[in-house]
Amino acid sequence: MIERTEERFGLKPERLVADTAYGAAPMLNWLVEEKGIAPHIPVFDKSKRGDGTFSRSDFRYDATDNVYHCPGGKRLGTSGTVHEGKTLLYRASKLDCDVCPLKPQCCPKEPSRKIPRDIHEHARDVARSFAGTEGFEQSRRERKKIEMRFAHLKRILKLGRLRLRGPGGAQDEFVLAAIAQNLRRLASLVARPPPPQALCLA
Numbered sequence: 001m002i003e004r005t006e007e008r009f010g011l012k013p014e015r016l017v018a019d020t021a022y023g024a025a026p027m028l029n030w031l032v033e034e035k036g037i038a039p040h041i042p043v044f045d046k047s048k049r050g051d052g053t054f055s056r057s058d059f060r061y062d063a064t065d066n067v068y069h070c071p072g073g074k075r076l077g078t079s080g081t082v083h084e085g086k087t088l089l090y091r092a093s094k095l096d097c098d099v100c101p102l103k104p105q106c107c108p109k110e111p112s113r114k115i116p117r118d119i120h121e122h123a124r125d126v127a128r129s130f131a132g133t134e135g136f137e138q139s140r141r142e143r144k145k146i147e148m149r150f151a152h153l154k155r156i157l158k159l160g161r162l163r164l165r166g167p168g169g170a171q172d173e174f175v176l177a178a179i180a181q182n183l184r185r186l187a188s189l190v191a192r193p194p195p196p197q198a199l200c201l202a
């Protein structure tokens, strides 16, 4: 849709507002690296550990040297092998971990710690950097307004599923539903409640 809008109308957004469902790393990478669009999309982070040991966020990534620095001050490097087509593994040295006093909080059941990093993590970092900014909050408010309209279309105008076939049918049905929705809004905006009746007590 973004490319079609750009080709047809010469319009390209500076930012894209969406929910976490659009926060997959390849999608974010496409937006950031290929299209130069700021993703105002919350990033769903599954790297948080619940057992009290260090999470990935406790390790600092150094983009210049392409290494992680652990809480114990050691470096975790990668061989560059991509696992399952999307993940790099950054490993600490077993020699470092063996003598580290933080090992019980870090990798109590493994000989040494490893940190997985998506090959598109940079784009996720860019998306994370917008979280909490005034621009991001503004986008969130705008997204809620739009989503409310879609919820209304589904619930009140019963547009949970389309009845006409093909893209042309879908377009016709959607345009008609949007007209109906806009008329309802217009009516609620211009309609004035009747003036209150004066109560006269004799």
Ligand code: SF4
Pocket (backbone or CB within 6 Å): 070, 071, 072, 073, 074, 092, 096, 097, 100, 101, 102, 103, 106, 107, 112, 113
């Ligand atoms: S156990 Fe290893 S990775 Fe963890 S803090 Fe210590 S040296 Fe760093």
